[in-house]
Amino acid sequence: MDIHKPKPWHGWREFLKEYLIIVIGVLTALTAEAGVEWLHWRHVLVEERAALNRNLQGNDYAMRYRVWIEPCVQRRLADLDELFRRHAHGEPLRIIGKIGRPNYLLGGTRAWDLTVADGSLAHMPLREKGLYIGSFSLWGSYYVTHSEERADWRDLQALDHADELTAADWPDLRRVAERARDDDLSMQHGLTKTDWLQPIDAAGLKALHPPKAPRMAPQLAALCRPMIER
Numbered sequence: 001m002d003i004h005k006p007k008p009w010h011g012w013r014e015f016l017k018e019y020l021i022i023v024i025g026v027l028t029a030l031t032a033e034a035g036v037e038w039l040h041w042r043h044v045l046v047e048e049r050a051a052l053n054r055n056l057q058g059n060d061y062a063m064r065y066r067v068w069i070e071p072c073v074q075r076r077l078a079d080l081d082e083l084f085r086r087h088a089h090g091e092p093l094r095i096i097g098k099i100g101r102p103n104y105l106l107g108g109t110r111a112w113d114l115t116v117a118d119g120s121l122a123h124m125p126l127r128e129k130g131l132y133i134g135s136f137s138l139w140g141s142y143y144v145t146h147s148e149e150r151a152d153w154r155d156l157q158a159l160d161h162a163d164e165l166t167a168a169d170w171p172d173l174r175r176v177a178e179r180a181r182d183d184d185l186s187m188q189h190g191l192t193k194t195d196w197l198q199p200i201d202a203a204g205l206k207a208l209h210p211p212k213a214p215r216m217a218p219q220l221a222a223l224c225r226p227m228i229e230r
Contacts, residue, residue, distance in 0.1 A: 048120050051111040052132055053205055059107030059139045060200045061208040066146070067191050068210045069102055072224040073184055076100065079227045080177045083159070086228075087170055093228065098160050100223030101153035103216065104146060112136045135199030142196050149183035152176050 076099065086093050112132065115121050121129060155176045158165065165173070190196045200207045216224070 045120060045123060048111065048115050052115060055108065055111035056132075056135055056199060057205055057208050059135075059142075060197060060205075061210065062105040062107040063139075063142055063191055063196055064207065065105045065210045066102070066187060069220060069223075070184075070188070072100075072220070073102055076223050076227065077177070077181055077184060080156070080159075080180075082230075083228055084170070084174050084177065093162060095159075095162055095227060096229050097225050097227045098222040099156055099227055100221070100225070101157065101219045102149065102223060103220035104150060107139060107143075109136055109139065131199070138196050138199060142190060145183060145186045145190060149180065149187065152180040152183055156180065 080099075083093060083095070085091075115132075121132075124132070156173065158169065158173060197207075
């Protein structure tokens with residue numbers, strides 16, 4: 001087998017020529033690699049933007065649904081105030097229905113979690129990245145209040161068996177009802193006074209409003225009916 005020995009350079013001109021060939025080859029390879037990576041992330045970001053926007057619209061819809069059921073929550077809180085007043089004064093409770101509870105639509109952060117996990121976020125323009133970070137942070141604020149409110153209304157279901165409650169149960173339930181009212185004030189403030197619902201507008205997306213008469217779960221249907229006789 002013949003082995004071709006490298007030819008010696010004859011002067012600086014040949015050295016520079018060989019050097020330039022190597023440099024250009026390396027730069028070409030690096031440019032091609034960068035181009036392939038850019039095309040890859042461009043494709044990934046198109047898909048993930050669509051997923052993020054659907055996720056964002058779902059969250060927005062869930063919060064608008066909570067706005068829609070607010071009148072039912074307000075009426076039930078008023079019923080609870082009257083119910084505890086009657087109990088404190090030894091009056092007949094005159095309960096005619098179940099307490100019910102708000103029915104929540106669940107949003108989430110699944111698309112956002114995937115975007116953070118796979119590194120896509122680093123390839124987004126700064127302004128776009130800021131919009132998505134802000135949007136999902138606001139959902140997090142809503143979700144904390146939603147979770148606290150949901151837990152309080154579950155505890156209040158004990159009033160569906162008012163005849164079984166002990167004297168010690170009533171003060172505890174009164175405190176739960178007060179927490180539920182605080183939760184509702186937080187919901188009102190976040191959903192109507194501040195910016196929980198603004199990410200859709202900031203991102204230029206179309207808000208998905210709940211229908212005028214969405215299908216109610218049994219708990220929500222009960223919440224929207226009278227609980228006590230007036």
